[in-house]
Amino acid sequence: MGKIKKWMNRATLKAQFVLSFHLILLYSLLATLLTWGIVIAVNWFLMPGALNPANYYEKQIPDILQFVKEKEDALLSKDAKNQVESVIPLKGMDYQIINREGQNVYGSMSTSYIKSKRDLYSQVNTNIHSGKYIIKVYPLFNSKDEVNGAIALRYQLNMASTNPNIKWMVALVTFVSLASPFLYFYLFAYLFGRRFSKKIERPFNELMTAAKNIQHNNLDFSLSLTQDAKELSQLLHAFEEMRKELKQSLSKQWQLEEDRKDMTAAIAHDLRTPLTIIHGHTEILVEGSKRDPERLNRYLHTIYTNTQRSIQLLNQLQEVSVIENPGFAVKRESINISSFVHEKAGEFQLLCQKKEITFVASISQEEASNQLYGDPQRISQVLDNILTNCIRYTPERGEIAWNTVIDHNEVIFEIHDTGPGFTLSNKEQLFKKFYREDASRTSGHGNLGLGLYIAQSIVKNHGGSITADNKETGGALFKIVFPMGKK
Numbered sequence: 001m002g003k004i005k006k007w008m009n010r011a012t013l014k015a016q017f018v019l020s021f022h023l024i025l026l027y028s029l030l031a032t033l034l035t036w037g038i039v040i041a042v043n044w045f046l047m048p049g050a051l052n053p054a055n056y057y058e059k060q061i062p063d064i065l066q067f068v069k070e071k072e073d074a075l076l077s078k079d080a081k082n083q084v085e086s087v088i089p090l091k092g093m094d095y096q097i098i099n100r101e102g103q104n105v106y107g108s109m110s111t112s113y114i115k116s117k118r119d120l121y122s123q124v125n126t127n128i129h130s131g132k133y134i135i136k137v138y139p140l141f142n143s144k145d146e147v148n149g150a151i152a153l154r155y156q157l158n159m160a161s162t163n164p165n166i167k168w169m170v171a172l173v174t175f176v177s178l179a180s181p182f183l184y185f186y187l188f189a190y191l192f193g194r195r196f197s198k199k200i201e202r203p204f205n206e207l208m209t210a211a212k213n214i215q216h217n218n219l220d221f222s223l224s225l226t227q228d229a230k231e232l233s234q235l236l237h238a239f240e241e242m243r244k245e246l247k248q249s250l251s252k253q254w255q256l257e258e259d260r261k262d263m264t265a266a267i268a269h270d271l272r273t274p275l276t277i278i279h280g281h282t283e284i285l286v287e288g289s290k291r292d293p294e295r296l297n298r299y300l301h302t303i304y305t306n307t308q309r310s311i312q313l314l315n316q317l318q319e320v321s322v323i324e325n326p327g328f329a330v331k332r333e334s335i336n337i338s339s340f341v342h343e344k345a346g347e348f349q350l351l352c353q354k355k356e357i358t359f360v361a362s363i364s365q366e367e368a369s370n371q372l373y374g375d376p377q378r379i380s381q382v383l384d385n386i387l388t389n390c391i392r393y394t395p396e397r398g399e400i401a402w403n404t405v406i407d408h409n410e411v412i413f414e415i416h417d418t419g420p421g422f423t424l425s426n427k428e429q430l431f432k433k434f435y436r437e438d439a440s441r442t443s444g445h446g447n448l449g450l451g452l453y454i455a456q457s458i459v460k461n462h463g464g465s466i467t468a469d470n471k472e473t474g475g476a477l478f479k480i481v482f483p484m485g486k487k
Contacts, residue, residue: 020192028184035180057093057155058134064088064153065138073140073148078106084151094154097140100147109154113137120150132156203236210239214246261321275314279307316450320433323457330375330461332485337372337411338363341404344380348387348402357391358399365406372411373485378458382466385451386415386478393419393476410464413480421470430468431456455480 053059067087074080075097085108088095096107102116113128113135114120120137124147128135133154140149158174176183282304322328345361352359372379390400398418405412422430433453452468459466464482471477 016196020196024185024188024192027188028181031184031188032181035184036177039177054157057089058157060089060093061136061153068138068140068151073142075140075151076105076149081106088153092155096152096154098137098150098152100149105149107152109152113152114150121147124150128152132158206236207239210243214243217250261324275307275310279304279311282307316454319454320450323454323461328461330378330458332373333376335372335374335376335379337370337404337406338365340372340376340379341402344383345402348391348400351388351391352400355391355394356396357394358397359402360399361402361404363404363406369408369484370406371484372482374462374482375458379462379482382455382458382480383413385455386480389451390415390417390419390476390478393417395419409484411482411484413482414477415480416471416475416477418475421474421476422468431466 064087067084068075071080071083075084076099084095084097088108090108094107094109096109096112097105098114098120099105100117100120102114102118102120104112111130113130114123114137123137124139126137128137133156135152135154137150137152139147140151142148341361341363345359348361349359387400387402394400394417400415400417403414405414431452433450456466459480459482462482463485464480466478466480469477469479
């Protein structure tokens with residue numbers, strides 16, 4: 001047995017399954033034979049003569065027929081009923097006396113198996129099978145040796161009917177004897193199946209745990225190799241090798257990502273100060289220039305505009321560094337939505353007037369709370385990025401609409417313009433960092449493609465969502481959803 005167990009630990013799953021199946025059959029057969037042997041031993045050695053055989057009543061028929069031959073058609077008289085019933089064992093056998101016309105004269109069974117004279121002559125000395133019963137019909141002769149009637153005897157060929165006093169025990173033993181092969185097969189299948197499942201459960205649980213660790217960027221673990229099956233051992237070994245390679249690859253990737261973040265933060269920090277100084281001196285030159293003011297102002301205005309844009313881009317880089325920090329979290333404070341929207345709408349109304357753009361803001365509210373819990377500065381930053389983008393790409397005399405819907409659980413900002421919209425094939429890329437479309441909404445402005453990325457990061461940090469699409473009538477459509485949250 002120990003050799004078999006040792007061999008199974010080194011065998012393939014297929015070989016183990018085949019061997020287990022054959023062992024189940026073998027053990028079931030041996031257990032069944034043992035059970036049958038015990039039943040036979042108890043019956044023949046411990047309880048000799050206690051059980052009647054299945055053909056017990058059939059063996060009584062010769063004695064009954066001897067009595068019938070002595071009486072013949074005298075049995076057709078009801079006065080002979082007591083004599084008949086003294087000979088027939090009524091506990092397990094029924095009888096019926098039938099006249100020559102096929103009519104029931106008397107007896108212990110009500111069912112008529114012979115209903116006419118023709119039936120009588122055709123069924124005499126034959127066996128009638130009706131369900132679990134056997135009915136034998138024997139003729140009754142008169143003094144002229146003519147068939148004058150018949151006696152029908154009904155009985156069953158099973159142990160339960162021949163042992164009425166212990167019928168339930170016989171039925172139970174019979175059931176166990178017949179069902180034991182199936183019961184033992186189920187029992188051993190369950191035991192072997194449970195053993196087999198435990199054998200493969202540990203390595204699979206270890207694999208699932210390992211997969212969850214990888215999902216959470218945790219690769220500081222190791223898999224113990226198993227000897228339970230060849231395939232499982234190979235699978236765990238392959239997974240362990242994959243983990244090592246993945247850890248090495250991701251470690252390099254994570255290090256590069258950290259280096260990139262550090263570089264972005266350094267550029268934003270180191271270049272912000274000198275550009276701010278240039279910006280300040282340029283303002284002084286613009287205000288104090290007296291010679292050739294037209295040309296001087298034109299150049300200085302160019303310098304001023306470019307330094308402003310440089311500072312804005314560097315501010316975006318620094319902002320990306322902030323929001324990508326693992327410790328970044330938005331503040332949570334109560335915001336009056338109506339007041340907030342009204343204030344921001346006033347700011348954008350002034351910006352749109354310079355470009356002769358029509359700006360429309362509206363609020364829809366249905367018996368919902370007017371309080372949003374979030375970071376007002378960050379939410380304002382999201383709206384600045386989106387609406388500034390809309391103003392930039394909306395042509396003169398165009399239109400920008402901002403609709404606010406206040407629901408019971410969320411606040412929805414829908415902003416759309418009449419600009420060129422987005423390239424439909426690139427919609428999934430719009431919120432990626434440093435992504436810029438070649439045409440339409442990004443051409444000619446030199447931005448870094450960080451505005452939408454920053455907006456999405458802030459919205460997600462609030463537990464909300466942001467999407468961008470094109471309106472059916474043309475132009476861009478932004479949908480920003482913030483959950484109401486709790487204070």
